[in-house]
Amino acid sequence: xxxxxxxxxxxxxxxxxxxxxxxxxxxxxxxxxxxxxxxxxxxxxxxxxxxxxxxxxxxxxxxxxxxxxxxxxxxxxxxxxxxxxxxxxxxxxxxxxxxxxxxxxxxxxxxxxxxxxxxxxxxxxxxxxxxxxxxxxxxxxxxxxxxxxxxxxxxxxxxxxxxxxxxxxxxxxxxxxxxxxxxxxxxxxxxxxxxxxxxxxxxxxxxxxxxxxxxxxxxxxxxxxxxxxxxxxxxxxxxxxxxxxxxxxxxxxxxxxxxxxxxxxxxxxxxxxxxxxxxxxxxxxxxxxxxxxxxxxxxxxxxxxxxxxxxxxxxxxxxxxxxxxxxxxxxxxxxxxxxxxxxxxxxxxxxxxxxxxxxxxxxxxxxxxxxxxxxxxxxxxxxxxxxxxxxxxxxxxxxxxxxxxxxxxxxxxxxxxxxxxxxxxxxxxxxxxxxxxxxxxxxxxxxxxxxxxxxxxxxxxxxxxxxxxxxxxxxxxxxxxxxxxxxxxxxxxxxxxxxxxxxxxxxxxxxxxxxxxxxxxxxxxxx
Numbered sequence: 252x253x254x255x256x257x258x259x260x261x262x263x264x265x266x267x268x269x270x271x272x273x274x275x276x277x278x279x280x281x282x283x284x285x286x287x288x289x290x291x292x293x294x295x296x297x298x299x300x301x302x303x304x305x306x307x308x309x310x311x312x313x314x315x316x317x318x319x320x321x322x323x324x325x326x327x328x329x330x331x332x333x334x335x336x337x338x339x340x341x342x343x344x345x346x347x348x349x350x351x352x353x354x355x356x357x358x359x360x361x362x363x364x365x366x367x368x369x370x371x372x373x374x375x376x377x378x379x380x381x382x383x384x385x386x387x388x389x390x391x392x393x394x395x396x397x398x399x400x401x402x403x404x405x406x407x408x409x410x411x412x413x414x415x416x417x418x419x420x421x422x423x424x425x426x427x428x429x430x431x432x433x434x435x436x437x438x439x440x441x442x443x444x445x446x447x448x449x450x451x452x453x454x455x456x457x458x459x460x461x462x463x464x465x466x467x468x469x470x471x472x473x474x475x476x477x478x479x480x481x482x483x484x485x486x487x488x489x490x491x492x493x494x495x496x497x498x499x500x501x502x503x504x505x506x507x508x509x510x511x512x513x514x515x516x517x518x519x520x521x522x523x524x525x526x527x528x529x530x531x532x533x534x535x536x537x538x539x540x541x542x543x544x545x546x547x548x549x550x551x552x553x554x555x556x557x558x559x560x561x562x563x564x565x566x567x568x569x570x571x572x573x574x575x576x577x578x579x580x581x582x583x584x585x586x587x588x589x590x591x592x593x594x595x596x597x598x599x600x601x602x603x604x605x606x607x608x609x610x611x612x613x614x615x616x617x618x619x620x621x622x623x624x625x626x627x628x629x630x631x632x633x634x635x636x637x638x639x640x641x642x643x644x645x646x647x648x649x650x651x652x653x654x655x656x657x658x659x660x661x662x663x664x665x666x667x668x669x670x671x672x673x674x675x676x677x678x679x680x681x682x683x684x685x686x687x688x689x690x691x692x693x694x695x696x697x698x699x700x701x702x703x704x705x706x707x708x709x710x711x712x713x714x715x716x717x718x719x720x721x722x723x724x725x726x727x728x729x730x731x732x733x734x735x736x737x738x739x740x741x742x743x744x745x746x747x748x749x750x751x752x753x754x755x756x757x758x759x760x761x762x763x764x765x766x767x768x769x770x771x772x773x774x775x776x777x778x
Contacts, residue, residue, distance in 0.1 A: 345386035457724075
């Protein structure tokens with residue numbers, strides 16, 4: 252096993268004990284990137300795809316990584332504290348600003364933007380000795396569920412089958428982690444954009460409670476929905492990274508001013524007596540057929556349903572109480588409400604990109620400022636940002652806001668009330684967590700859904716309710732489908748209950764540690 256395949260917490264111990272150096276670990280990760288990543292995403296890279304490569308990155312920062320690793324090694328040699336993540340290599344979704352690096356959001360309009368500062372979550376990780384390998388690819392401005400909408404081509408592939416998507420929008424993060432290109436990655440979750448690609452790529456992904464992690468330095472999509480969080484190969488590493496990322500930030504007024512629990516000390520507590528619910532509303536998908544105009548409802552595939560029940564069975568063996576038939580009646584309204592709310596917020600946030608202050612500016616001759624805006628945006632934005640601007644402005648217009656936007660906000664409230672009812676400690680169900688499939692299916696093939704904005708959005712139907720409600724969620728691996736693609740299941744919990752969700756997921760990870768499916772590695776690593 253290469254050094255880059257070790258868990259973060261193992262590497263920290265090895266580096267602190269001087270069994271290996273931080274530089275050796277970084278060189279192992281950089282070699283892995285050289286072996287399997289292929290051409291990094293770039294604006295003119297539509298024909299640069301290489302068979303069998305995963306193309307996770309937009310920007311690789313090898314010299315910066317080596318400098319960071321050397322700093323960690325010097326601190327250890329001097330007897331100083333190198334930090335909780337001493338020498339651990341990681342990647343960052345290119346939706347975060349990182350000082351002196353390109354911060355593109357996967358869009359042509361920011362292709363030349365070099366950030367003058369570093370986002371709080373990233374800065375906190377670096378302050379604890381984390382070593383940044385580079386910025387990974389994403390759907391443009393995080394608009395997508397497959398990672399195919401990035402302006403930087405070639406787009407990432409799934410390490411378990413490179414003909415399939417890694418999920419989105421944090422697809423580059425998930426594919427990099429699954430393939431050992433860094434021990435963890437920092438992504439964002441607006442409708443499931445951490446949890447869905449984590450499920451598709453067979454890794455752990457955490458969406459914390461809204462406000463648990465600062466959004467300062469995150470290029471916004473939907474400001475009331477966006478949540479920074481980690482993706483890792485195991486639950487312990489996820490808890491470690493979340494511990495470091497979380498907490499109050501004077502630069503972000505939406506960051507919660509609450510103490511952060513010691514997630515690591517909570518992990519090994521028993522789950523006996525915890526009440527974990529199963530809801531029939533999370534075993535079916537309700538979607539709109541644009542051709543017929545009808546509303547359809549289908550059960551999720553049996554393999555997805557059985558993964559949840561098998562996970563529930565293993566947790567029951569460890570003493571958890573499984574509560575079935577938990578009603579979540581407004582779950583299927585999550586996507587329609589998200590279509591409206593997210594588009595309104597996206598349209599508002601995208602107005603800052605005008606070709607004047609920073610980013611892409613048209614080279615055409617323009618008559619006035621209005622034409623500069625129009626041409627810069629027309630050339631700089633891809634199809635997905637343009638669609639969101641148009642829809643956001645339409646549904647928020649005065650004559651339509653009651654019909655669409657205000658109604659969507661009321662639906663969001665109803666979804667929130669569903670969760671409040673099941674987590675109420677004095678209510679009928681008194682749940683500590685809800686266990687569900689993370690996604691309706693395993694990873695779909697490249698190109699199968701891309702271009703159909705409605706159908707692609709329904710890949711997030713089981714994850715988006717948590718974003719509406721602002722509650723935490725964690726997706727973790729639970730086996731494979733018959734095609735050898737990973738299956739993810741998720742736990743959803745009450746506000747700021749990350750420690751409980753991490754504890755349950757960790758217990759499942761430990762109880763299944765010897766299972767045969769845990770021994771599988773992505774085929775791309777059999778080089």
